[in-house]
Each structure stands twice: as C-alpha cells, then as structure tokens.
Amino acid sequence: MATEGVEAVFLETHNWGKAAKFFQSLGYELEFATDHNSGQFRNGEGPYVFIAEVPENQEPRTQIVFKVPDADAFHAGPAVEVVTPFEDTHFGTRMMTVRDPDGRLWSLQAPPAAK
Template identity: 80%
Template structure:
C-alpha cells in the first residue's frame, strides 16, 4: 500500500499568535485554536498546518505527515526504515515514523481506531 500524499505540516514556533496571523495573511483559515498556544489552519482542500508554540530555549522544528488511509492495511516496503510502528496519538490519529535514506524522519498519519 502507498501513501496518499501530504496530510499535514506540523510547525513549532516561539510565538503562536504571530505565526497564526502570518498564515492567515497568506489565505489560511483558522479551524481551531487550543488553550495551550497551538492550533490548526487550512487553505482550501490542501493539507492542514498545525502550529504549536515551544519554549524560547528550543529550536522550532517542522514535520511533514503523509496520509495513509488504513494503518492496519499498510505494509511498509522492505526499503523503508520503520523507526516506530503505528501508534495511537492523543489527538485521535495513528502515526508511524520512518527514516529516508538521508536520515530525515517522516510521519505517516492514519485515522485513529475510534
């Protein structure tokens, strides 16, 4: 089974408010905000962007999640280095981490079992 394209981009920031305004100025709409300086934005039918604020002493990171329709049916090709198998997340999805040949980590995201 293959992936279905990009599901999401996860960004970390030092200032949630400024980051959200930046993406809104680029045409993204706020779908929801949390009470801990994070939220989700989307522009049309494309991937969503989830932004979370991190402390100043931590360098902001970025992660891209690829869409998987069914985690139970997904079988990674032997050429794919699986770092962590699919696991339930606290936000209702299942995620797997894989490593590409250059050492970058990628997330595969599937609907949760709920």
C-alpha cells in the first residue's frame, strides 16, 4: 500500500496569534484551537495546516505529513529508511518517520489502530 498524498503541513511559530491571523488572511478557516497556543486550519479540500507555538529559543520547524489509509497494511519499500515505525500519538493518530536519500525526515500519518 502506498501513501495517498499530502495530508497536512505542521508548522511551528513563535507567535500563535500572528500566525493564525496570517493564515486566516490567506483564506484558511480555524477548525479548532487548543488551550496551549496551537490549532488546525483548513482551506477547501486540500491538506490541513496545524500550527503550534514553540519557545523563542527553539527554531520553528515545518513538517509535511503524508496520508496513509491503514498503518497495518503499509509496507515501506527497500529505498525507504524507516526511522521510527508507526506509533500512537497523543492526538489520536499513528505516525511513522522515514528518511529520504538526502537525509530529510518525512512523516506518514494513519488513522488510529482498529480496536
């Protein structure tokens, strides 16, 4: 089974309020906000954008997340280095990290395991 395109873009920021206003000005609507300066935005049917505030001494990162419909059915090919296998997240999904040939890390996200 292969990925199904980009599911999300995770962004870190030093100022949640300014970042939220920026994306709203681009036409993104806030789907939900947390009580710790983060939230999810969407614009149409494309990938969602999740923004989280980080401390000033931490470099903000950007992470592209690919969609996997079923973590248990997914098999990385021989050209894919698995850094961390699928693990449950605190936000209700399962995530895997892989490394490309140039050393970049990529995230794959799947729904939670069936119970």
